[in-house]
Amino acid sequence: MKEGNLLLDIKDLHVHYQVYGGKTKVIDGIDFQVEAGKKIGLVGESGCGKTTMVRSVMQVLPTQARIPKGEVFFDGDALLKISKRDLNRVRGQKMSMIFQDPTASLNPVFTIGSQIEDTIRYSGMVKGNDKKVIHEKAIQALKDCSMPDPERLLKCYPFELSGGMRQRVCIAMALATASKLMIADEPTTNLDVTIQDQVLRLIRQLCEKKNMSLILITHSLGVARMMTDWIYVMYAGQIVEKAVTSRIFEHPYHPYTVGLMESIPKLTGEGIMEGISGKLPNYLNPPKGCRFQDRCKKVMEKCRNCKPRLFPVEENHQVACFLYERGRAEDPEVSHE
Amino acid sequence: MKRLKYILHRLLWSVFVLFGLSILIFCIARVIPGDAATMALGTRATEEAKELYREQNHLNEPIPVQYVYWLKSAVQGDFGQSTQTRRAVSSDVAEFLPATLELILFAAILEIVGGLLLGVLCARYAGSWFDNLIRVVSYVGISVPAFVWAILFMLTFSFLIPILPTIGRISAGITVPPVTGFLLIDSLIAGNFQAFGDVLKHLIMPGTALALAGIAQSARITRGSMLENVEKDYVGSEIASGMPLRRVYARYILRPAASPTVAIIALDIAAMLGNAFLVEVIYSYPGISKYGINAILNKDLNAIVAVVLVIGVTFLIVNILVDIISSVLDPRIRA
Numbered sequence: 001m002k003e004g005n006l007l008l009d010i011k012d013l014h015v016h017y018q019v020y021g022g023k024t025k026v027i028d029g030i031d032f033q034v035e036a037g038k039k040i041g042l043v044g045e046s047g048c049g050k051t052t053m054v055r056s057v058m059q060v061l062p063t064q065a066r067i068p069k070g071e072v073f074f075d076g077d078a079l080l081k082i083s084k085r086d087l088n089r090v091r092g093q094k095m096s097m098i099f100q101d102p103t104a105s106l107n108p109v110f111t112i113g114s115q116i117e118d119t120i121r122y123s124g125m126v127k128g129n130d131k132k133v134i135h136e137k138a139i140q141a142l143k144d145c146s147m148p149d150p151e152r153l154l155k156c157y158p159f160e161l162s163g164g165m166r167q168r169v170c171i172a173m174a175l176a177t178a179s180k181l182m183i184a185d186e187p188t189t190n191l192d193v194t195i196q197d198q199v200l201r202l203i204r205q206l207c208e209k210k211n212m213s214l215i216l217i218t219h220s221l222g223v224a225r226m227m228t229d230w231i232y233v234m235y236a237g238q239i240v241e242k243a244v245t246s247r248i249f250e251h252p253y254h255p256y257t258v259g260l261m262e263s264i265p266k267l268t269g270e271g272i273m274e275g276i277s278g279k280l281p282n283y284l285n286p287p288k289g290c291r292f293q294d295r296c297k298k299v300m301e302k303c304r305n306c307k308p309r310l311f312p313v314e315e316n317h318q319v320a321c322f323l324y325e326r327g328r329a330e331d332p333e334v335s336h337e
Numbered sequence: 338m339k340r341l342k343y344i345l346h347r348l349l350w351s352v353f354v355l356f357g358l359s360i361l362i363f364c365i366a367r368v369i370p371g372d373a374a375t376m377a378l379g380t381r382a383t384e385e386a387k388e389l390y391r392e393q394n395h396l397n398e399p400i401p402v403q404y405v406y407w408l409k410s411a412v413q414g415d416f417g418q419s420t421q422t423r424r425a426v427s428s429d430v431a432e433f434l435p436a437t438l439e440l441i442l443f444a445a446i447l448e449i450v451g452g453l454l455l456g457v458l459c460a461r462y463a464g465s466w467f468d469n470l471i472r473v474v475s476y477v478g479i480s481v482p483a484f485v486w487a488i489l490f491m492l493t494f495s496f497l498i499p500i501l502p503t504i505g506r507i508s509a510g511i512t513v514p515p516v517t518g519f520l521l522i523d524s525l526i527a528g529n530f531q532a533f534g535d536v537l538k539h540l541i542m543p544g545t546a547l548a549l550a551g552i553a554q555s556a557r558i559t560r561g562s563m564l565e566n567v568e569k570d571y572v573g574s575e576i577a578s579g580m581p582l583r584r585v586y587a588r589y590i591l592r593p594a595a596s597p598t599v600a601i602i603a604l605d606i607a608a609m610l611g612n613a614f615l616v617e618v619i620y621s622y623p624g625i626s627k628y629g630i631n632a633i634l635n636k637d638l639n640a641i642v643a644v645v646l647v648i649g650v651t652f653l654i655v656n657i658l659v660d661i662i663s664s665v666l667d668p669r670i671r672a
Binding site for chain 1: 463482567574578580589593667669
């Protein structure tokens with residue numbers, strides 16, 4: 001990626017959680033880049049740290065989380081270092097986040113209107129906080145998400161809306177203020193399939209319209225393929241593979257990615273998929289070397305002792321696995337590094 | 338409109354509750370041991386005099402008949418005579434109730450402001466030294482009874498550092514023309530600010546002693562209830578939208594968390610009406626709580642019934658208020 005175009009640049013990020021009996025190293029040295037206007041998919045199994053990573057960009061981590069090391073640059077600001085006030089300005093005007101559960105991400109005791117309008121008010125994007133202007137912006141945000149009858153909707157409480165409606169309200173709220181980056185943390189997990197499709201299309205369409213970048217967290221590789229330009233595969237707090245979306249589906253390299261792809265059930269009915277055996281390592285005391293070693297079929301001696309960094313295997317395709325330390329070792333047509 | 342109908346509905350039911358309460362307390366007052374006539378006239382009264390007293394007060398009739406007599410005069414506002422003060426019970430209540438209400442309202446304000454403030458601060462800085470300190474101190478607040486505080490305060494602020502008045506509602510020599518019976522209000526009506534300050538000084542110690550346990554309890558409940566909400570996604574999305582933390586805590590976390598606190602504080606305030614007794618005794622505060630306990634000790638039948646009814650009415654009003662406040666705070670209750 002070209003450095004000049006970077007909107008978000010995460011460098012060597014570590015996140016630990018203080019828990020009883022020590023600290024869990026949930027994010028372990030992640031590098032992550034988002035170019036302006038690009039849509040990035042972040043995939044990986046539950047508990048691998050996807051949400052923690054994006055929450056540390058937004059700085060909405062739980063209280064027991066610590067960031068001992070790492071830097072997050074966003075649009076010229078070092079997010080981990082700037083003042084609270086500047087951080088709030090960045091959050092208010094440049095980036096927004098949509099959370100997983102639409103039933104939980106709207107405050108139950110305030111009307112939709114007061115929540116959207118307050119978001120707009122505190123983003124500082126309306127000069128002098130003119131009530132009328134704020135109200136119109138809120139209406140416009142709902143209209144952008146093709147919500148019917150926005151005036152009435154503003155007077156509703158969240159419990160009066162369906163799950164799909166609530167998620168669209170969340171999207172409207174996020175888009176009302178954000179202008180550069182949208183983070184969507186499994187926005188459709190709790191919605192039924194037909195609504196899922198609508199919501200995803202809406203997110204994509206709005207991001208393209210405003211030329212915003214998108215980080216989409218998802219379990220579903222199908223969703224990632226449909227929505228994104230780049231895909232980052234995460235395993236146990238580390239990025240194990242990153243590539244242009246079309247490439248990674250054509251040729252996954254990392255044994256974990258390969259397993260992930262193989263565990264998608266096929267419609268042709270070949271029985272239950274094999275999947276990946278084993279479970280995530282213990283974050284309190286993660287294994288030395290590659291974190292995937294205990295579940296990997298191709299594990300080597302080196303994997304037990306050393307931590308692999310990302311090795312380039314093709315243009316726009318990097319893998320953190322010693323199998324590809326010297327390029328595509330299995331594939332002689334690619335020249336060595 | 339819907340809310341008005343709801344309140345009227347509740348008030349209608351309250352009448353039945355009060356009716357039931359009056360029957361219950363009427364019977365209990367007459368069942369407790371002791372001879373009302375002896376208590377009223379003294380041990381040296383002749384048997385004839387006692388008999389005459391019983392006759393006059395219908396004490397020889399069966400209890401249901403006595404109740405009908407009582408009810409007949411009660412609906413006309415006549416709750417009979419008190420044997421302690423030898424005055425109409427209604428005028429006793431009119432004199433002593435405002436004093437206690439004034440004390441309780443003062444304590445209530447302390448409890449609401451102190452409890453909520455400490456609770457919000459503890460939740461905001463959960464796990465910090467401040468939070469830990471308040472949590473430990475609040476255990477002391479909850480476990481030490483109000484009368485111990487009352488004595489400790491008196492010792493400290495009237496004896497060791499004599500800055501506050503010890504007894505009564507108002508210093509001797511200061512008078513305020515009675516209008517409402519609430520001395521704070523009356524002194525303001527009279528424009529007598531010296532009296533206002535004096536009354537306020539008299540309220541500080543008993544009011545604080547009465548409120549401490551409630552402050553500690555409501556602070557803990559507010560803290561816990563807010564922390565339950567802190568990890569919710571909507572808090573994350575509010576913070577992520579660039580709102581300052583202060584506003585997120587003061588508005589978006591406090592309000593969904595406030596319902597249990599409101600319920601606890603309200604019931605606590607209503608209960609103060611009875612609990613104020615020891616504090617009123619210690620500070621010689623002429624309130625209804627002290628009057629009620631004396632009535633029970635002296636088997637002053639009419640006074641007992643009247644005081645219990647007053648407490649009952651207070652509980653009912655407070656409960657209706659809690660329902661209204663909760664429904665304003667949380668729209669889900671309204672639906």
